[in-house]
Amino acid sequence: MSFFTRGFEGRRRDDAPEGRLPPGQYLTGGFPVLSAGPTPHTPLEEWTFTVEGGAETVRWTWDELRALPSETPTVDIHCVTRWSKLDTVWEGVSVDTLLDAVEHDASYVLAFCDGGYTTNLPLEDVTGGKAWIAYGYDGEPLDPEHGGPARLLVPHLYFWKSAKWVRGLRLLDDDEPGFWESNGYHLRGDPWREQRYWGD
């Protein structure tokens, strides 16, 4: 490393367990919030979750979603703005459980949300026990600021992929950039490859 900045030493090099912090990230104990617009508030009695683009559109009400088998994954999360948070505990329904209810041959999904936010993912990033529709965080209902009543949780990708206020998945044959992905951010967003922006 030839380049360095005069006087800079840094100090947070020892606080992350080996192999848990992707390049360019630092640990936070808080839970910062990042979003592009106002926080939506959809009443639970009007809330539904929809999977469309398969053989038929399948829809769950809030109560129906909550009645599905749930899991409590403990995962590390990594935001593209550089904070990472280890061992976060969530509760939600595996995306596998939802997609099992739909006949399809899609290769990609586009998650859509209250407020118009979307994010795109290859199907293989949301199947095989890697993604959830999460409605609980740290033993409590998920706070609206953090995406409640429910958000997508895809912890192995940068956290903008874990779309807040999620209302459904659109099954697609081809990849289609979502909101941040149309505004300069990487199509896939793997933190271990530092896929932050277009061109990474």
Add this chain to the structure above:
Amino acid sequence: MAGAAVLGRLTTGWRVAEVVDAVDETPRVRTLVLAADGWPGHRAGQHLDVRLTAPDGYQAQRSYSVASPPGEPPAITVERLEDGEVSPFLVDEVRAGDRIEIRGPIGGWFVWEPALGGPLLLVAGGSGVVPLMAMARLRAAAGSDVPARLLYSSRSWEDVIYREELGAVADGPAGLEVVHTLTRAQPDGWTGYARRVDEALLREVAWPAESGAQAFVCGPTAFVEAVASGLVALGYPSERVKTERFGATG
């Protein structure tokens, strides 16, 4: 607000930037003016990434909003976070002639340009004023007569970033209207607002929703949450309230 934007310019890699000027804005806030060969230019509201490298190779990266308007060299305005790793270094240690690395510009959502029209409502909490100042500076430099209003919440008069310049850009018939609120301490004889921004204050200061105003809101999470929901309560459609939040970054 679904993303239908055409994929634009790729973000280029890290480049070395020299600090050509360091300006104290308040006791806790400093502006660094940077010179970087090949900087591709930026839009008002975008940010850039900073990377610092220690002699042993250890690196730390952070994102900062660009304060300068398009067409000028990139400048960042940094607030010292007491337990931070990067911001105390940038505010207290860096001096002209030092070199850092930068990447960008980044972001295509939280941006304004005169062609987008108005009225324009800028709502800033603390150092959240930085990307909004780039917009205000662009508006002034371009001679835009888009009606524009800045509601700026600070703890005290001493904490107001860009205080003199905000007074200057407010001059003239097409000047930016600047409304301060000072939430913790007010100078003797202060007649302005002295409370937190909420729906009631927005009702007094914000353009009416029927005006079709475009709002940009930037500040700490709780501030942005209160302002954005206040504007929605006043009838602003969600897609006309663009937000940027400062979480716990150091």
